[in-house]
Amino acid sequence: MAELAPPPPFIASRRQRRMLDLTYQPGFRGVAYFCLFMLYAPIVVLVIYSFNANPSVTIWTEFGTNWYVKVAANQYIQNAAITSLKIAVVATIGATIAATAAALATTRTLPYRGLGTAYVIINLPLMVPEIVTAVATLSFFAMGRTLLGIDLGLANLMLAHMVFCIPFAYLPIRARLEDMDRTLEQAAADLYASPWHAFRRITLPLLTPGIVAGAMLAFITSIDDVTITTLVAGPGQTTLPIYIFGQIRRGITPETNAASTIMLAVSVLLVSLFFFLAQRRKK
Amino acid sequence: MASIDAAAAPATSETLARTREQIRRRDALKRTGLLTPALLIIVVFGIFPLFIVLFYSFLEAGAYGGVEWKFSIDAYVTFLFNRDLFDPSILHFSPSYLQIFARSFIVAGIATVICLLVGFPAAYFMATRPAKTRNLWLFLVTLPFWTNLLVRSFAMMLIIRDQGLINGFLMWIGAIQQPIVMLYTPFAVALGLLYAFLPFMVLPLYASLEKIDFRLVEAGFDLYATRGQVLRRIIIPLSRPGIIAGCILVFIPGLGAYITPALLGGGRDLMIGNLIAQQFGGSRNWPFGSAMALILMAVVLVFLMIYASVTGRQKVGHG
Amino acid sequence: MARQIAVEAKGATKIFGSGEDAVHALDNVSVAIRENEFFTLLGPSGCGKTTLLRLIAGFELPTAGDILLGGESVVHLPPYRRPVNTVFQSYALFPHMTVAQNIAFGLEMRGISRADTAARVEEMLALVRLGRLGGRKPSQLSGGQQQRVALARALANHPKVLLLDEPLSALDLKLRKEMQIELKRIQLDTGITFIFVTHDQEEALTMSDRIAVMSQGKILQIGTPTEIYEHPTSRFVADFIGETNLIDVGIGAKANGQVALRLPGGREIAVALPQGIAPGDKGTVAIRPERTSLTRDADRQLAGKIENIVYFGTDTSYFLTLADGKPFHVRVQNREGARMTYGKGEEVGVRFATDAAQLLRD
Secondary structure (H helix, E strand, O other): OOOOOOOOOOOOOHHHHHHHOOOOOOOHHHHHHHHHHHHHHHHHHHHHHHOEOOOOOOOOOOEOOHHHHHHHHOHHHHHHHHHHHHHHHHHHHHHHHHHHHHHHHHOOOOOOOOHHHHHHHHHHHHHOOHHHHHHHHHHHHHHHHHHHOOOOOHHHHHHHHHHHHHHHHHHHHHHHHHHOOHHHHHHHHHOOOOHHHHHHHHHHHHHHHHHHHHHHHHHHHHHHOOHHHHHHOOOOOOOHHHHHHHHHHHOOOHHHHHHHHHHHHHHHHHHHHHHHHHHHHOO | OOOOOOOHHHHHHHHHHHHHHHHHHHHHHHHHHHHHHHHHHHHHHHHHHHHHHHHHOOEEEOEOEOEEEEEOOHHHHHHHEEEOOOOOOOEEEOOHHHHHHHHHHHHHHHHHHHHHHHHHHHHHHHHOOOHHHHHHHHHHHHHHHHOOHHHHHHHHHHHHOOOOHHHHHHHHOOOOOOOOOOOOOHHHHHHHHHHHHHHHHHHHHHHHHHOOOHHHHHHHHHOOOOHHHHHHHHHHHHOHHHHHHHHHHHHHHHHOOOHHHHHHOOOOOOOHHHHHHHHOOOOOOHHHHHHHHHHHHHHHHHHHHHHHHHHOOOOOOOO | OOOOEEEEEEEEEEEEOOHHHOEEEEEEEEEEEEOOOEEEEEOOOOOOHHHHHHHHHOOOOOOEEEEEEOOEEOOOOOHHHOOEEEEOOOOOOOOOOOHHHHHHHHHHHOOOOHHHHHHHHHHHHHHOOOHHHOOOOHHHOOHHHHHHHHHHHHHOOOOOEEEEEOOOOOOOHHHHHHHHHHHHHHHHHHOOEEEEEEOOHHHHHHHOOEEEEEEOOEEEEEEOHHHHHHOOOOHHHHHHOOOOEEEEEEEEEEEOOEEEEEOOOOOEEEEEOOOOOOOOOEEEEEEOHHHEEEEOOOOOOEEEEEEEEEEOOOEEEEEEEEOOOOEEEEEEEOOOOOOOOOOOOOEEEEEEOHHHOEEOOO
16 A cells, blocks of 8 residues: 655656647747848948958957047048938938828828828838939939029938938827827816817827837938938938948948948947837837 | 707707817818828929929930930830941840849849748747747847848848858868859849848738737647648738738839849849939939839839739728 | 706717718707716616717717707817816826826816915815825826726816716726715715716616616616616616516506506506506516515415525525416515525415506507
8 A cells, every 4th residue: 555656747848848839830940040140140240340450351350449440530431420410310300290290190080081192192102112212302303403493402312311201200100199098188178178288288298209219210211321312412412321332332441340330339229229118118 | 857949959950060060170170281291291302203203204315414305215215125226217126124124023033032931930930939039039130120221231241252251261161262252143132132121021921920819720730730731721821911011022122122232233233223323323314214213113013003902901091 | 956957968869970880879868967966877888878978078079969068058169168077987097197197187277376276186185085196107006096086187177067987897896886985975075966877787776866777879767766776667777777577468447547457367456557658458567576475375466386496695586487488586585594485396476566566668
């Protein structure tokens, strides 16, 4: 009448766990990690070699930030960066305001005549291939110059950027607006707030995270634009991407590495901020 | 306590109608005002220029770039034909530009297919992770999407050029004596497109796969299906919208790509984007460039319409 | 007791959509709610009670009819110009403001001075017993606390009429009962007219001065809880409130406000003819289970066989089948403890007082 010891606890081996997992597909994990590797390896290489003291882009000697120093001292790069910033700031402000207004008019309303068309127009810049937009914008301003003698200078680029920045700013703002509780504005009206007051005290503060996200997306898109800017820019309107583009075509130098890494850092910073804000919103 | 005052009824129905009208008018005014900035900017600086391109394609090329104000369909003719050197009225069929279009189609097509083959398992894996890990994956895959295309193409160049990383490594271990020529070939362009647009494929796929109800998969297993069959017969059909969206999002920009072929293709073996840009640069043939741009636009529109009819008009706004 | 009419709806109709898909949320509804009254709109989902509330608040424009506050038509006024306040089902607290700021909001919008606003906020926090929580954000409060903030926010404006849209439906049972008592106390203390919407008939019966039972866009009956419960005029009302037995009767002679009814099984009784009912020769009578008792005597109105007995602690329910095959429910209080005097399968008689039988309109 010996007492049986309790059976040992069941710990599944990795293979057994895999068999029980409904979603397991062989090899998919490997492909996913490979994708990640593919996406980041070139960038990582770029970043690492920008810190290579040796001017060779493949042989690593020692860590050095000399290229960054050179980039910082480079007058052309400084001017290009300033130009990029000028354009991006103006385009972002314009696009965000326009996109916020448009989002307010196209979200949370009953369908009205023209709503579909408005929506298509707002998203149109996303659907036209960049080279076609570039060419069209170039022709537009050229015609303005030859026919009407109007040359807006840097404002050309600012307006061109605003066009494709609007849809980028629009999407997060619209998403945020749709997520918002509609009864809040009703409650505000119930508490004697006129539509303008309800907007200013309730809608706008709650919409702000979306607006900020939209502005960031617009900013990144404007800073990073190459195709349209390259074709439309006139002499003396060199932006940072245009400068780097030219440098690369002329030959690969470590300075280009460094300048590219800087651009990369800016994008990464902004996108991380965007994700961080988005996670906070979900709370 | 429940009798309707007959005399009051007509008065209120007037008030109601008037109030309703007031509200309608005020709403319409507010809406128009709100939409004007965005629509104005896009229509004037985005849509109207497209018509100018259309207009330009029917003009003559100017001697120093730009256009001459004379009507001509030369631009479109040049696309398919060459004028005979000695007798300009004779046209010889010239396939060179068609070749460029064909090459763009093939390169973009190959990039799309490989993107799909690589992106689908990755998106599937991501979609089946627990929530927290999923967000991390999303972040990691989205990040490159927002970095500068220039930087990414440049990074790719560093890796595949003759003195680049891959060749350097292979020569270092003695596997090869001469560097493998990868840069400045259509292969490089396809690779560059794949690299640049992979997130465009993964994200819609992920969105689609994430929505799949895995109880259906469970049902499939319950009915004696193998993993492969479940994948083929259940998961893939259910993620069709994502697959189509992803392919469209990679193929269309790939077709009209400019930066990536410019850097990785090296100026030979042009793609459409480079051809068009060239016309507005060194080749000084604006009408021809305009015509090319329009043809590209037309092709894109065709694909978009196919996409719209396949998926139904789901994107056009609803309240 | 001629109290003033605080809120009145005259022929209010609301139709959503058009053509085949049109939804008639409210169909020619007229009701007058008196000042200081705790008035409840009671009905199942989709009956139109919330729609009526929204018409009074101003969030919807009626398709036809009129809404009057204090005798004046207000249909042309947007919600922010009407002296009514609402407690929403989801509370709709402003998430980016503190509790105190939420409560102060209506006062700020009306331009009341800072000092007065602060004083009023303190007063409200005390009234709903949330004294020290003024600085918290809504997300930091429990459901019950949020509900009280919503109430305070509305009451802070001293409205003449307070509209409450199923405010207790998200609370658990115990909290709900507490809040019912709270709400009733506040209404009696402040004297504000409460218009309360609910689908819970027990809630309506315990809290209301008067109830309007609604179904499918119409008001079926308005009355005090007693009137509604004891004297339902329609099958729906009888069925919706509490439990009822419905039996088919034959209708005989009418005289002196009374009418003779022939019950299934043959017995005849004479009941008062309710107002507004012009019966044919057949009708339906509603009898509450707790007004009936079982008997083995010959003095009985109905007869049937006991199919099932269920013990509920405070009472015992006997489920019978009558002579005509219809079910009948008798509920007997267990005054002498759980003694099962009758057994399953037994043929027994059912007795009830004549005034317990309510002849229905339909």
